[in-house]
Amino acid sequence: MSTEKTNAHLFERAQKVIPGGVNSPVRAFRAVGGTPRFIARAEGPYIFDAEGTRYIDYIGSWGPMILGHGHPAVLEAVQKAAVDGFSFGAPTEREIELAEEILSLVPSMDQVRLVSSGTEAAMSALRLARGATGRSKIVKFEGCYHGHADALLVKAGSGLATFGFPTSAGVPAEVVQHTLVLDYNNVEQIEEVFKTQGDGIACVMIEPIAGNMNFVRASVPFMKRLRELCTQHGTMLVFDEVMTGFRVALGGAQSIYAKAIPGFEPDISVFGKVIGGGMPLAAFGAKRAVMQQLAPLGPVYQAGTLSGNPIATACGLATLREIRKPAYFEALSASTRSLLDGLLASAKQAGVAMVGDCEGGMFGFFFASELPQTYSTVMATDKERFNRFFHAMLDRGVYFAPAMYEAGFVSSAHTADDLRATAAAALDALR
Ligand SMILES: *Cc1c(COP(=O)(O)O)cnc(C)c1O
Numbered sequence: 001m002s003t004e005k006t007n008a009h010l011f012e013r014a015q016k017v018i019p020g021g022v023n024s025p026v027r028a029f030r031a032v033g034g035t036p037r038f039i040a041r042a043e044g045p046y047i048f049d050a051e052g053t054r055y056i057d058y059i060g061s062w063g064p065m066i067l068g069h070g071h072p073a074v075l076e077a078v079q080k081a082a083v084d085g086f087s088f089g090a091p092t093e094r095e096i097e098l099a100e101e102i103l104s105l106v107p108s109m110d111q112v113r114l115v116s117s118g119t120e121a122a123m124s125a126l127r128l129a130r131g132a133t134g135r136s137k138i139v140k141f142e143g144c145y146h147g148h149a150d151a152l153l154v155k156a157g158s159g160l161a162t163f164g165f166p167t168s169a170g171v172p173a174e175v176v177q178h179t180l181v182l183d184y185n186n187v188e189q190i191e192e193v194f195k196t197q198g199d200g201i202a203c204v205m206i207e208p209i210a211g212n213m214n215f216v217r218a219s220v221p222f223m224k225r226l227r228e229l230c231t232q233h234g235t236m237l238v239f240d241e242v243m244t245g246f247r248v249a250l251g252g253a254q255s256i257y258a259k260a261i262p263g264f265e266p267d268i269s270v271f272g273k274v275i276g277g278g279m280p281l282a283a284f285g286a287k288r289a290v291m292q293q294l295a296p297l298g299p300v301y302q303a304g305t306l307s308g309n310p311i312a313t314a315c316g317l318a319t320l321r322e323i324r325k326p327a328y329f330e331a332l333s334a335s336t337r338s339l340l341d342g343l344l345a346s347a348k349q350a351g352v353a354m355v356g357d358c359e360g361g362m363f364g365f366f367f368a369s370e371l372p373q374t375y376s377t378v379m380a381t382d383k384e385r386f387n388r389f390f391h392a393m394l395d396r397g398v399y400f401a402p403a404m405y406e407a408g409f410v411s412s413a414h415t416a417d418d419l420r421a422t423a424a425a426a427l428d429a430l431r
Pocket residue numbers: 116117118119120122145146147148207211212240241242243272273282
């Protein structure tokens with residue numbers, strides 16, 4: 001057996017011992033084809049594969065690495081925490097500090113509970129919404145991802161207001177029989193569903209800016225109507241901000257909708273990715289009365305051996321303290337805007353139809369002539385063109401997400417030179 005450390009050799013070896021060679025499916029490059037890069041290390045805005053090739057990283061571990069890789073303050077916090085102990089299974093002061101930090105940035109919540117993954121946080125938020133309302137039905141939107149809990153792995157049924165089908169084997173139809181799947185940004189549909197079933201719906205769960213169908217914003221009129229309907233019917237509006245939280249703005253996507261819709265707040269919020277700064281950490285939170293439904297105070301059970309892990313909380317805290325520094329988000333937003341403008345200008349120069357959108361440190365671009373508003377329009381954009389572009393960029397040292405239905409991320413470690421080099425590579429790749 002060869003011990004040569006090329007990406008191809010490692011992929012071959014990985015496939016023998018790990019299903020598909022990966023521990024999370026999108027990493028396998030199935031959507032775009034080719035050999036996944038095995039990453040050996042990272043530094044600032046760059047990742048380096050097993051062959052020593054450097055890439056400008058626009059995935060950032062799918063969002064968490066907002067400061068870039070190996071930020072000195074975060075590294076120091078993690079190293080110090082490690083010396084004090086990896087895990088205690090008992091409360092620590094650092095968990096309070098992180099909770100206080102999160103709550104000071106997200107005024108819609110009075111309390112948070114820390115968990116270890118976005119999946120766990122979304123699943124727990126769902127149980128909390130059902131427990132607090134005493135209702136079973138839930139609404140989600142096509143194209144939004146909320147982790148891989150059974151009840152949320154659902155696609156739309158055949159007609160409006162019919163319940164969805166599991167998108168994974170191993171999820172019995174009975175388990176998703178309470179999950180309604182609607183079109184994103186469709187006001188009429190949500191009105192129709194609330195008219196007939198509103199009083200039985202525990203919660204509506206949404207990615208306010210969807211990052212799991214590339215980058216699609218919920219329109220302000222849609223969000224406003226959603227809030228009104230939820231309030232009228234005693235349904236909880238659950239914001240899944242695992243991707244957008246502390247990423248599109250310091251106060252998350254909810255702070256952006258609150259500016260457009262006076263008094264706007266979700267009832268429950270779910271966070272992950274950035275709040276762990278690259279360590280397994282996530283959270284969900286709400287007003288005090290709702291959170292007190294959770295064990296040990298209330299009847300809704302939720303627990304975790306590694307929840308509030310001392311090293312993860314140190315990493316998250318150090319990250320949040322950096323991004324809340326004055327002008328941090330202004331600079332990050334300007335970088336992201338400049339990246340997107342550069343890509344769009346390159347496409348235009350090459351005569352290729354491309355559109356895009358961004359907010360804070362998150363962006364998306366489509367090979368299309370109009371920004372998609374729904375899952376089906378995202379899927380109708382030019383996938384073959386994206387796949388060719390993805391590989392052409394990878395060959396030029398730029399690492400975008402390996403699927404056209406994923407958002408991209410800029411970190412504060414990306415320099416103006418990195419952004420310019422990316423636009424230049426794009427022009428070369430598209431010509
Ligand atoms: C990534 C993501 C999740 C799942 O988080 P994991 O940590 O991967 O379990 C849930 N919701 C959204 C919006 C996400 O982007």
